[in-house]
Amino acid sequence: MFNACKSSGTADALVDRFAPLAIGMTDSIDDGDALNYAAALYSSVANGQSVNSAHLAGKAAIELSGGEHELPYLATAQGIDPTTVFLVKHPPTG
Template sequence: MIVTAGAFASAVQATDQPPILIMLNSCLSAAQLERLVSKVVPFAIGMADEIDDGDAITYAARFYANVANGQSIYAAHAAGRAALELGGLSGADLPTLAWSEDVDPTATHLVKPD
């Protein structure tokens, strides 16, 4: 089933507290980022080209681990890309972070450690 961009945006916005970040952890998804950050959420991550499943999983695992440890969105993104490089994987340049003009990814934390 194909989900249209409009239907996806409606689903994301149909909550009392819409998300701050959307990760499109799929091939060629970076093409959607500007639209997402201009109309739907302040932060979005997508892949600039085709990415191997293992690379996508490695990036996401490191990204979410760093978010859970209280790192900023920007630092978590950088750590995810670094994990790909450290692992000798080819997709380190594919994860792409985009954000709205009115937010700062270096100062935005999704989790505040106790």
């Protein structure tokens, strides 16, 4: 994730060459909004949500605080579905 202003082009370039997924910002983002997004994103990932769900949770956190929730941008490589990508898998219980 690029928690930097105007980094959506970098995210696109990354998925074109190296990574299956990258997150950038489409324009300048307020520091508070960036922190809210990152906190919601990472806690959602840690709780076993998909990358797409975590991204949407981050955008919702910005929106709830009155910020520019459309700035975070999720870039995906061809053939990658972020709704099926999980970075944390919890062990089965029972």
